[in-house]
Amino acid sequence: MTDPTRDQRHIDWKAAESSPEFRELIAARRRFVVPATIFFLSWYIGFILLAGYAQDFMGSSVYEGLTVGYCLALTQFVMVGVLGVLYLRRANNVYDPLAAKAAQVAIDAGHERGRRA
Numbered sequence: 451m452t453d454p455t456r457d458q459r460h461i462d463w464k465a466a467e468s469s470p471e472f473r474e475l476i477a478a479r480r481r482f483v484v485p486a487t488i489f490f491l492s493w494y495i496g497f498i499l500l501a502g503y504a505q506d507f508m509g510s511s512v513y514e515g516l517t518v519g520y521c522l523a524l525t526q527f528v529m530v531g532v533l534g535v536l537y538l539r540r541a542n543n544v545y546d547p548l549a550a551k552a553a554q555v556a557i558d559a560g561h562e563r564g565r566r567a
Contacts, residue, residue, distance in 0.1 A: 466556030475548040482540055486533050493529055497522050 466472055501508055501519060508519035 461556045462559040465559035469555045471552040471555050475552050478544055490529060
């Protein structure tokens with residue numbers, strides 16, 4: 451087993467930050483996180499606005515005491531779960547491989563810099 455502190459001493463953080471692999475990781479993550487955040491906040495603010503300004507609609511009964519408002523409130527929990535699962539899948543399939551490449555580039559650059567010094 452290797453000593454993790456040994457690799458950390460030889461990481462070139464400037465090279466890691468400017469590497470194409472790291473930039474691709476940041477861009478890929480941003481392509482998911484920003485739209486997902488906008489979608490969720492829009493959904494949530496829409497729910498709040500409906501609750502405040504469409505009280506008759508939100509109070510409409512769907513089934514024996516279950517109202518539209520309760521149904522929409524429950525979708526918030528579903529939305530969090532769905533977005534969480536989607537992010538985890540994307541992290542496992544896209545972000546983790548990119549992070550491993552970026553980390554290896556940083557370690558290699560650090561070792562190369564250490565050899566030159």
